[in-house]
Amino acid sequence: MRETNNRRKRKRRAGSLLAATVCILAAALVCLPLLMIPGGAFMSDMELRRLLAPILAGQEGYAGWRLLPFYPTLDCFYNVLVASPDFYRLFWNSVGMTAAILAGQLLFGLPSAWAFAAFRFRGREALFALYVMLMLLPFQVMLLPQYLMLRSLHLYGNPGAVILPAVFSTFPVFVMYRGFTQIDGEILEAARLEGAGEWQIFRRIGLPLGETGIRAALVLSFLECWNLVEQPMAFLEEQRDWPLSLYLPQLGLARAGDAFAVSVIVLIPAVCIFALGQDALEAGIAYMGVKE
Amino acid sequence: MRRIGKLLWKKRRLLFLLPGLSGVAIFYLLPFAEVARRSFFRSGNGKFAGLANYRAVLTNGAFRLAAGNTALYLVIGVPLLMAVSLGLALLLRRLAVRDKALPALLLPMAVPAAVMVLVLQILVDKHGLLNGWLPSSHTGIDYLNSGCALAVVLCSFLWKNTGYMVILWLSGLASLNAETEEAAAVDGANRLQRLRYIVLPGLSGHFFTVGTLSVLQIFKSYREVWMVAGSYPQERIYFLQHLLQNWYRKLEFDLMAALTVLLSVLLLVVSYFLYRRMER
Numbered sequence A: 001m002r003e004t005n006n007r008r009k010r011k012r013r014a015g016s017l018l019a020a021t022v023c024i025l026a027a028a029l030v031c032l033p034l035l036m037i038p039g040g041a042f043m044s045d046m047e048l049r050r051l052l053a054p055i056l057a058g059q060e061g062y063a064g065w066r067l068l069p070f071y072p073t074l075d076c077f078y079n080v081l082v083a084s085p086d087f088y089r090l091f092w093n094s095v096g097m098t099a100a101i102l103a104g105q106l107l108f109g110l111p112s113a114w115a116f117a118a119f120r121f122r123g124r125e126a127l128f129a130l131y132v133m134l135m136l137l138p139f140q141v142m143l144l145p146q147y148l149m150l151r152s153l154h155l156y157g158n159p160g161a162v163i164l165p166a167v168f169s170t171f172p173v174f175v176m177y178r179g180f181t182q183i184d185g186e187i188l189e190a191a192r193l194e195g196a197g198e199w200q201i202f203r204r205i206g207l208p209l210g211e212t213g214i215r216a217a218l219v220l221s222f223l224e225c226w227n228l229v230e231q232p233m234a235f236l237e238e239q240r241d242w243p244l245s246l247y248l249p250q251l252g253l254a255r256a257g258d259a260f261a262v263s264v265i266v267l268i269p270a271v272c273i274f275a276l277g278q279d280a281l282e283a284g285i286a287y288m289g290v291k292e
Numbered sequence B: 001m002r003r004i005g006k007l008l009w010k011k012r013r014l015l016f017l018l019p020g021l022s023g024v025a026i027f028y029l030l031p032f033a034e035v036a037r038r039s040f041f042r043s044g045n046g047k048f049a050g051l052a053n054y055r056a057v058l059t060n061g062a063f064r065l066a067a068g069n070t071a072l073y074l075v076i077g078v079p080l081l082m083a084v085s086l087g088l089a090l091l092l093r094r095l096a097v098r099d100k101a102l103p104a105l106l107l108p109m110a111v112p113a114a115v116m117v118l119v120l121q122i123l124v125d126k127h128g129l130l131n132g133w134l135p136s137s138h139t140g141i142d143y144l145n146s147g148c149a150l151a152v153v154l155c156s157f158l159w160k161n162t163g164y165m166v167i168l169w170l171s172g173l174a175s176l177n178a179e180t181e182e183a184a185a186v187d188g189a190n191r192l193q194r195l196r197y198i199v200l201p202g203l204s205g206h207f208f209t210v211g212t213l214s215v216l217q218i219f220k221s222y223r224e225v226w227m228v229a230g231s232y233p234q235e236r237i238y239f240l241q242h243l244l245q246n247w248y249r250k251l252e253f254d255l256m257a258a259l260t261v262l263l264s265v266l267l268l269v270v271s272y273f274l275y276r277r278m279e280r
Helices: A002-041 A045-056 A075-083 A086-118 A124-136 A139-152 A160-167 A171-180 A185-193 A198-209 A211-225 A230-235 A244-251 A253-288 B002-010 B012-016 B018-038 B052-058 B061-092 B098-110 B113-124 B129-133 B149-174 B178-186 B191-202 B204-220 B222-229 B240-249 B253-279
Strands: none
Touching: A002 A253, A002 B061, A002 B098, A002 B113, A002 B149, A045 A253, A045 B113, A075 A253, A086 A124, A086 A160, A086 A171, A086 A198, A086 A211, A086 A244, A086 B012, A086 B018, A124 A171, A124 B018, A124 B204, A124 B253, A139 A160, A139 A230, A139 B018, A139 B240, A139 B253, A160 A230, A160 B018, A171 A211, A171 A253, A185 A198, A198 A211, A198 B012, A211 A253, A230 A244, A230 B222, A230 B240, A244 A253, A244 B113, A253 B098, A253 B113, A253 B149, B012 B018, B018 B253, B052 B253, B061 B098, B061 B149, B061 B204, B061 B240, B098 B149, B113 B129, B113 B149, B113 B222, B149 B204, B149 B222, B178 B191, B191 B204, B204 B222, B204 B253, B222 B240, B240 B253
């Protein structure tokens, strides 16, 4: 009896070791490509050109890579940060758009999410189903409708053309709503019986208890806004209004050094926000999967 | 005046919803109604066209190619992502490395598309790193311009989204009753039986949430496809989104209007079905 127990235990331990190995391999596989980026950013243009020559010039053989540069330099950062004034304008465009969109989502999306979570009104289900459907629509399906609307509002070609539709995007409402549904309904009922106003309940109970969902929605929105491509390309004509995320693809492999330097600069805020909000993000995503 | 004030007071709870809802109406619902109207007219002379725009879309060769490709991408991509992430979640759920592995798996969410595309280009180019590493490929496959293009797209989709879905599955697994499973184990049910008869049925509600979010993410992955392969990629990865974007550039608004209506009706039906299952 004891022997079989031991054997079972050993078998189980071997099993979880195997599982752990698979998971660590998967995680490593996911992170590996990212390790190429810092190396590329600190290489000189010449070194990169030599490594990527088969791709750039179509020569025989295959491109190579080094995780650490042979001669580390700050040349590419200099090119981007000092020698090209474009960069700052685009960087601040990105920051401005992202900030405006997030602020708008807090102002409009947050109360909507609360209304869906805390109140029972006629048509609530149908309306929420509509919100879920809108969140699934790819941007290209919205392209013509939004173009016509932005034209008639005289917003086309103006940063508002990118900001306003994003402010009313329904995905953050969905994420925040799922966060709010974690709150026990009895607390709200008790507060109402005690005579608390709806605004008070929202501020004193909803916001503190729904905070994780709100933060998760903000992190997801930030990552989305920092990465806008199709919207500004479709609705902004002037290159000086573009966000950074449209500038990077223009550099391409022809200016690989600068592209890697910009990549590092673009990645820093994204990774910082990700690291700061990671707990909320994990919890917020988990709420999306939880039933009411 | 008094009566309006009274009504507002009675419905004051809806003040939480109205500002956001009016924005949604202005930027999403009203424009749709306008496009639905337009889809029955010719934009050149404003004449009623009946179903002519729809007929033009449905007989269009590019549309047929793109619709087929998009359907194939969805039919392979969504179940593949769901299966891979469920597998990882099942492995991860009782492991100590879970807290270390999860952030690593989630990290791609933070990587902007343009950065990811830069790395992808160096990896999968005909003269790229992947061909250099693989011993057998003396000729060098041009992955993005061959039949492999869809596989490359699927890999980058998996790379970006697996962590996201793993967390969703883990939350579902955490909500299962552990005792049922233990009891079954004591009664001699093996791993596979427990998975088949206890774990998977317990997750049935989660399939729809994960499915819905997988569909959302697969539509979003168009961004990377477009950035890495341009507006006219290899024909296996020419999706409906390429088509709409190209028609937009060419100002083919009649065709766009009809296709927009077709796609949104289709998505309305699909998402309503998903939603009903998700909220139950």
